Amino acid sequence: MVDVNKDKFVIIGCKDKDAEAIVRPNLSFWQDAWRRLKQNKVAILSLGILLVIIVLTIFVPIFSKQDFSEQNYELLNQRPSAQHWFGTDNLGRDLFVRVWKGGRVSLIIGFVGTFIELVVGCIYGGISGYFGGKVDMVMMRIAEVVASVPYLLVVILLLLVLPKGVFTLILALCITGWVGIARLIRGQVMQLKGSEYILAAKALGANSSRVLFKHLIPNTIGIIIVYMTMDVPGFIFDEAFLSFLGLGVQSPDTSWGALVFEGQGVMTNHPHELIFPALAICLTVLAFNLLGDGLRDALDPKLRQ
Amino acid sequence: MAKLLEVRDLRVSYHTYAGEVQSVRGISFDVDKGESLAIVGESGCGKTVTAKTIIGLIQTPPGEIKKGSSVHFDGKDILKFTNKELEQYRGSEVSMVFQDPMTSLNPTMKVGNQIAESLIIHNGMSKKEALKEAVKMLELVEIPNAESRAKQYPHEFSGGMRQRVMIAIALACNPKLLLADEPTTALDVTIQAQIIDLMKDLQKKLGTAIILITHDLGVVADIAKNVIVMYSGQIVERGNTDDIFYYPQHPYTWALLSSVPRLDLNQKEDLTSIQGTPPDLLAPPVGCPFASRCNYCMQICREAIPEVTEISDTHKVQCWLHHPYAPKVDIPIGNGGNKIVY
Amino acid sequence: MEGTRLSTNQKELLVVKNLKKYFRVGSKSILKAVDDVSFVVKEGETLGLVGESGCGKTTTGRTILGMYPATSGEVIFDGINVQNLDKRGKKEFSKRAQIIFQDPYASLNPRMTVGDIIGEGIDIHHLYTGKERTEKIYELLGSVGLNKEHASRFPHEFSGGQRQRVGIARAFAVEPDFIVCDEPISALDVSIQAQVVNLLIKLQREKGLTYLFIAHDLSMVKHISDRVGVMYLGTLVELASSAELYKKPLHPYTQALLSAIPIPDPDIERSRQRIVLEGDVPSPINPKPGCRFRARCKYAKPICSEVMPELKEVDKDHFVACHLY
Numbered sequence: 009m010v011d012v013n014k015d016k017f018v019i020i021g022c023k024d025k026d027a028e029a030i031v032r033p034n035l036s037f038w039q040d041a042w043r044r045l046k047q048n049k050v051a052i053l054s055l056g057i058l059l060v061i062i063v064l065t066i067f068v069p070i071f072s073k074q075d076f077s078e079q080n081y082e083l084l085n086q087r088p089s090a091q092h093w094f095g096t097d098n099l100g101r102d103l104f105v106r107v108w109k110g111g112r113v114s115l116i117i118g119f120v121g122t123f124i125e126l127v128v129g130c131i132y133g134g135i136s137g138y139f140g141g142k143v144d145m146v147m148m149r150i151a152e153v154v155a156s157v158p159y160l161l162v163v164i165l166l167l168l169v170l171p172k173g174v175f176t177l178i179l180a181l182c183i184t185g186w187v188g189i190a191r192l193i194r195g196q197v198m199q200l201k202g203s204e205y206i207l208a209a210k211a212l213g214a215n216s217s218r219v220l221f222k223h224l225i226p227n228t229i230g231i232i233i234v235y236m237t238m239d240v241p242g243f244i245f246d247e248a249f250l251s252f253l254g255l256g257v258q259s260p261d262t263s264w265g266a267l268v269f270e271g272q273g274v275m276t277n278h279p280h281e282l283i284f285p286a287l288a289i290c291l292t293v294l295a296f297n298l299l300g301d302g303l304r305d306a307l308d309p310k311l312r313q
Numbered sequence: 314m315a316k317l318l319e320v321r322d323l324r325v326s327y328h329t330y331a332g333e334v335q336s337v338r339g340i341s342f343d344v345d346k347g348e349s350l351a352i353v354g355e356s357g358c359g360k361t362v363t364a365k366t367i368i369g370l371i372q373t374p375p376g377e378i379k380k381g382s383s384v385h386f387d388g389k390d391i392l393k394f395t396n397k398e399l400e401q402y403r404g405s406e407v408s409m410v411f412q413d414p415m416t417s418l419n420p421t422m423k424v425g426n427q428i429a430e431s432l433i434i435h436n437g438m439s440k441k442e443a444l445k446e447a448v449k450m451l452e453l454v455e456i457p458n459a460e461s462r463a464k465q466y467p468h469e470f471s472g473g474m475r476q477r478v479m480i481a482i483a484l485a486c487n488p489k490l491l492l493a494d495e496p497t498t499a500l501d502v503t504i505q506a507q508i509i510d511l512m513k514d515l516q517k518k519l520g521t522a523i524i525l526i527t528h529d530l531g532v533v534a535d536i537a538k539n540v541i542v543m544y545s546g547q548i549v550e551r552g553n554t555d556d557i558f559y560y561p562q563h564p565y566t567w568a569l570l571s572s573v574p575r576l577d578l579n580q581k582e583d584l585t586s587i588q589g590t591p592p593d594l595l596a597p598p599v600g601c602p603f604a605s606r607c608n609y610c611m612q613i614c615r616e617a618i619p620e621v622t623e624i625s626d627t628h629k630v631q632c633w634l635h636h637p638y639a640p641k642v643d644i645p646i647g648n649g650g651n652k653i654v655y
Numbered sequence: 656m657e658g659t660r661l662s663t664n665q666k667e668l669l670v671v672k673n674l675k676k677y678f679r680v681g682s683k684s685i686l687k688a689v690d691d692v693s694f695v696v697k698e699g700e701t702l703g704l705v706g707e708s709g710c711g712k713t714t715t716g717r718t719i720l721g722m723y724p725a726t727s728g729e730v731i732f733d734g735i736n737v738q739n740l741d742k743r744g745k746k747e748f749s750k751r752a753q754i755i756f757q758d759p760y761a762s763l764n765p766r767m768t769v770g771d772i773i774g775e776g777i778d779i780h781h782l783y784t785g786k787e788r789t790e791k792i793y794e795l796l797g798s799v800g801l802n803k804e805h806a807s808r809f810p811h812e813f814s815g816g817q818r819q820r821v822g823i824a825r826a827f828a829v830e831p832d833f834i835v836c837d838e839p840i841s842a843l844d845v846s847i848q849a850q851v852v853n854l855l856i857k858l859q860r861e862k863g864l865t866y867l868f869i870a871h872d873l874s875m876v877k878h879i880s881d882r883v884g885v886m887y888l889g890t891l892v893e894l895a896s897s898a899e900l901y902k903k904p905l906h907p908y909t910q911a912l913l914s915a916i917p918i919p920d921p922d923i924e925r926s927r928q929r930i931v932l933e934g935d936v937p938s939p940i941n942p943k944p945g946c947r948f949r950a951r952c953k954y955a956k957p958i959c960s961e962v963m964p965e966l967k968e969v970d971k972d973h974f975v976a977c978h979l980y
Contacts, residue, residue, distance in 0.1 A: 012613065017640065018612065019640060021607075203761060205761065205763055207717075208754070209775060212775055212779055212825070213745070213779045223764055227764070356814075471935045501871065502873070503707060503912060504707075504935070504936075505915065531924075534918065534919050559921075569846060572845055572848070573845060574878035575920075576901060576918055583853050584853060584878065586849035586850035586853050587846045588850070590814050
């Protein structure tokens with residue numbers, strides 16, 4: 009119990025130095041999002057798996073004793089063994105190395121493709137959404153036309169005209185894919201542009217590009233990140249599909265799609281040649297999707313506490 | 314006369330990622346049948362949490378009603394109700410009107426049906442009977458052409474009308490207690506006047522007790538009989554309206570009363586504002602919560618929560634200035650709204 | 656508020672003439688948000704603009720600043736016609752006329768630190784750079800009662816009152832002459848309202864500013880304003896000095912408005928007779944001809960539904976738009 013002493017009853021007033029202090033720790037938007045993401049065990053697990061896969065694709069081809077293109081006629085179509093963890097393919101090449109080497113290509117296509125799409129989509133959608141009116145109408149009509157062209161047709165045509173390879177693949181895949189994110193960004197921008205802080209920036213004299221790139225786009229980053237995680241697996245899938253059609257990377261370069269294509273040919277006798285690359289694709293795509301779900305919840309400003 | 318509502322030593326906390334936020338820190342008060350009580354205080358003082366506790370809307374987790382708290386309604390301990398008992402209690406014994414009439418009505422349900430819903434659940438009426446009664450309720454809240462308006466949707470009503478509908482829903486089963494959480498804050502002044510008059514009328518007609526939560530002292534002066542002033546989760550002063558407006562005893566009440574500009578007086582000086590912001594209830598201060606902003610703060614105020622002093626039968630205050638050891642301080646305000654030099 | 660009170664020869668800083676702002680709603684309807692409003696704001700004074708929701712006061716404030724293009728009418732700021740400005744002129748104007756918003760939660764970019772939010776105006780107009788900029792931001796924070804440490808924090812870490820003060824600091828960063836205060840205190844608690852209003856008054860005295868104070872809380876408007884204009888459904892119905900308006904309201908709407916405000920004094924509340932307006936505020940879409948207040952006015956005459964009353968000077972410096980006078 010506090011000692012109720014007469015001395016303590018002298019009026020001293022208050023010092024206001026502490027009156028404005030903020031007690032809670034500095035919690036930026038990202039810190040809060042990370043904290044929420046951590047609570048989602050599935051998303052964290054997916055993140056972990058993805059990191060492992062990425063590390064493997066980077067380091068296995070560098071450190072492995074086997075070379076991905078080294079053919080060994082003695083060891084055709086071998087089952088997984090101590091020497092060849094994933095077995096060998098029909099030309100005696102070590103499948104383990106090939107899967108991770110192929111992974112590089114698939115992931116690069118996924119990330120780079122998504123990034124290019126993102127930049128184009130952001131700028132296009134941002135401008136269209138911000139200016140609205142006629143500009144928006146024209147831009148969106150163009151986008152719709154682009155989107156309604158059967159993408160496979162475009163891809164095949166491009167691949168026939170341009171030299172086959174990773175870069176062409178990426179270009180082909182991006183050429184119609186950017187419309188999705190452009191529409192998303194446009195929608196967000198249209199929704200946000202009426203916000204009061206945007207009005208405030210304009211009242212201060214900010215020009216359009218400042219409003220768009222310093223205010224609107226940063227506030228759409230949450231959506232962008234979620235979209236990206238969902239988009240990467242799409243690219244990987246598409247690439248696999250194209251490789252399946254023989255339009256993908258050419259031997260000895262490989263990708264997961266190409267490996268699946270090769271493995272599918274000998275599926276009945278040597279299932280391991282199909283299973284491992286297919287598993288790699290499935291695991292990666294699943295992990296990205298689950299991570300994307302988790303990110304969407306973590307980044308949703310309405311769910312913040 | 315037995316009390317309608319008895320709250321004793323209520324403590325409610327919320328568990329957040331940053332820790333435990335103590336929203337309500339030990340409050341006790343009573344409400345008589347047919348009485349109108351106003352709970353006054355600023356955001357974060359715990360008034361809404363108190364109301365939600367009374368009507369059983371605190372989600373646990375993340376909320377937690379601490380042991381030792383008791384809320385007795387009509388003799389029954391609400392905190393021990395089962396879910397089923399709570400469902401019966403809400404809407405028929407106690408009901409609530411919320412601040413924003415736009416979001417508290419179901420936009421896809423006709424207004425008449427929303428009122429009838431309550432009657433069907435609690436009074437066991439048939440749909441036909443309930444709808445008839447619903448029209449009567451709309452007439453009671455003075456909505457013209459009640460019969461045809463009962464078939465309309467919320468978006469076809471204006472803000473003031475929607476609030477009347479909310480009141481109709483709340484009063485449909487003739488509850489003994491109505492909780493109104495800032496019912497007029499979102500409304501225009503002339504509409505606010507209409508709603509306040511309506512509530513006063515209905516109270517006379519139906520004998521409902523009202524707990525009005527607000528920060529608008531004008532509304533309090535108009536409609537309330539008794540007032541509780543809350544700050545930082547505690548009750549700092551309570552009394553009837555004359556006590557609080559003409560003989561306030563707590564420095565926070567003084568500050569609150571003098572920070573409101575008066576329409577009827579010609580004031581030339583600055584309004585009194587209290588510097589700083591209320592303490593973060595994550596780490597509530599050890600002593601009196603108002604100490605860090607109070608010009609009459611003493612050493613003892615920082616160390617211990619003040620004892621409650623009874624000024625009269627109706628008037629109580631929680632402040633060290635009323636301890637026998639404390640120096641004499643003149644009430645700087647009241648009886649004419651004279652300004653204080655804060 | 657004594658020292659800086661004005662003489663009648665004060666310069667007219669803002670002249671609004673027959674301002675109209677209409678919005679097209681759907682294909683056939685027109686929302687007449689601001690319908691032929693005219694008034695003058697003298698340098699150094701505070702003109703209050705009150706009215707209920709839908710009366711057009713916020714639209715008026717924003718149209719004056721050029722945030723919405725006016726449908727017709729003139730806005731003349733310090734002799735310059737604001738409607739006809741080119742891009743450069745608009746930028747210059749934004750340095751001289753600023754705005755403080757109502758919603759402290761929506762008016763700050765949640766992704767920017769408070770320091771950057773306040774510094775935006777400085778950056779846009781290239782007023783200071785580097786160390787000077789940081790010093791200026793700290794100075795602005797201090798002038799609204801916040802600390803240096805707050806500059807690296809984000810808006811969501813602050814209370815409503817603190818956020819509103821950040822908004823004020825932001826508006827002051829460009830050193831404007833004229834500020835439109837668009838309901839700056841409606842979303843705040845009572846004692847915080849007093850804090851913000853005192854701050855605004857203090858800064859006005861220090862820097863000789865001119866305010867257009869838009870609000871629906873008449874008690875607060877009376878306290879801070881020199882003159883007050885009452886708006887109803889897009890029209891200005893009464894304009895007078897604040898003491899005069901409250902002592903002798905002439906327009907029936909003003910009378911009803913004043914009587915509807917609850918006063919924090921139980922005896923007065925118990926004994927007063929309120930003028931309660933029947934019905935709801937009608938819609939500003941496709942309004943009928945004549946006086947807008949006609950439908951709710953107990954003094955309405957036949958002429959009221961035919962001819963829109965003009966704003967006339969009925970007493971010294973006291974203007975009313977009503978057929979009763």
